[in-house]
Amino acid sequence: MNNIRYKLLIMSGKGGVGKTTVSVNLAYSLAKKGFKTGLLDIDVHGPNVPKMLKLESEKLGGKGEKGIVPVQYNNLLKVVSMAFLLKKEDAVIWRGPMKHKLINQFVNDVEWGELDYLVVDFPPGTGDEAISISQLLKDITGSIIVSTPQQVSMIDAERAIGFSRKVDVPVVGIIENMAGELFGKGTMESFAKTKGVNYLGHLNLNREVVLSSDSGIPFVDNEDLDVTKSFKGITDKVIEFCKHNQSESED
Numbered sequence: 001m002n003n004i005r006y007k008l009l010i011m012s013g014k015g016g017v018g019k020t021t022v023s024v025n026l027a028y029s030l031a032k033k034g035f036k037t038g039l040l041d042i043d044v045h046g047p048n049v050p051k052m053l054k055l056e057s058e059k060l061g062g063k064g065e066k067g068i069v070p071v072q073y074n075n076l077l078k079v080v081s082m083a084f085l086l087k088k089e090d091a092v093i094w095r096g097p098m099k100h101k102l103i104n105q106f107v108n109d110v111e112w113g114e115l116d117y118l119v120v121d122f123p124p125g126t127g128d129e130a131i132s133i134s135q136l137l138k139d140i141t142g143s144i145i146v147s148t149p150q151q152v153s154m155i156d157a158e159r160a161i162g163f164s165r166k167v168d169v170p171v172v173g174i175i176e177n178m179a180g181e182l183f184g185k186g187t188m189e190s191f192a193k194t195k196g197v198n199y200l201g202h203l204n205l206n207r208e209v210v211l212s213s214d215s216g217i218p219f220v221d222n223e224d225l226d227v228t229k230s231f232k233g234i235t236d237k238v239i240e241f242c243k244h245n246q247s248e249s250e251d
Ligand SMILES: Nc1ncnc2c1ncn2[C@@H]1O[C@H](COP(=O)(O)OP(=O)(O)OP(=O)(O)O)[C@@H](O)[C@H]1O
Pocket: 012, 014, 015, 016, 017, 018, 019, 020, 021, 022, 043, 046, 048, 122, 123, 124, 177, 178, 179, 203, 204, 205, 206, 207, 209, 210, 211, 213, 214
């Protein structure tokens, strides 16, 4: 496998809670801090990373010397997505073994080169892709669980934590996304406590986040947004976790 220091999985028990939003902004924040970073979108059925980075017309480079060449975002971030292999209107019907093969290629045949961080954007739930990636990626640093604040989301977050533990991937922590008057706030912080996992912070429900996804520019590029300020705190906690994790494994 390529030389990748920290591997982070962005997951959730259910769809539409903000995994791709977190993945894109986390990978971009790390890259802007000077870390060599890759972003792998393993959502075979609904790959949204290219849309959120305005890379929809890109295709994966042909085989380089060592394998498939990732698409570059702003000369900062290496991006690989299923969408780079498909036409926009293609519907994909893949069975588990095919998905496994494809994800294997994304992990082993891509010229990731030397990376400090690889951020992996998961599809919703804990299906084939989740199982494949946790088998194929060795030494995963941890999983980041994204959840919305509603009480009913706890059961989904719990499932994601359960999955992570089952496949021996440490939980980096939980992010409460879309916090505010509409969906509530603080549920995930207390939930994290009861589950004995870190709480990484919250992101408010904010129209700017939608506009940023739709325009293909990560919101962290706008320093004035409250979500950008919150996201900085989350990014720092993730970096801290990774450093700590490494020093533990070096002891
Ligand atoms: N904090 C937020 N405030 C407002 N809108 C948000 C926020 N976070 C995400 N969204 C919006 O919600 C929608 C779904 O987000 P996103 O695609 O990141 O979720 P996902 O968990 O990756 O979904 P899927 O399970 O389909 O992969 C997007 O339009 C995104 O812009």
